[in-house]
Amino acid sequence: MCVEQAQRLMMAIMLGIIMGLAASGMTTLAFILQLFMIIMLIVWATTNFCPSTAMLKKILPPCDYSKQDS
Numbered sequence: 001m002c003v004e005q006a007q008r009l010m011m012a013i014m015l016g017i018i019m020g021l022a023a024s025g026m027t028t029l030a031f032i033l034q035l036f037m038i039i040m041l042i043v044w045a046t047t048n049f050c051p052s053t054a055m056l057k058k059i060l061p062p063c064d065y066s067k068q069d070s
Contacts, residue, residue: 001060002060002061002062002063002064003053003056003057003060003061003062003063004053004062004063005063006056006060007050007052007053007056010052011037014033014037015037017033018030018033018034018037021033040052
């Protein structure tokens with residue numbers, strides 16, 4: 001598994017946890033976590049920097065899509 005795949009998997013797991021919290025009635029915590037994810041995605045979109053990807057790069061190899069296409 002490479003960095004980008006691991007980061008997407010972590011986002012999907014986090015969204016699942018948020019949905020579970022909202023369904024179980026913990027809407028305040030779900031709202032706070034969802035707001036955090038939205039802010040992080042906006043930061044990633046505007047600056048092309050994602051803290052989770054930066055940390056994962058220290059333990060996982062990057063996905064090299066250019067080699068897979070050829």
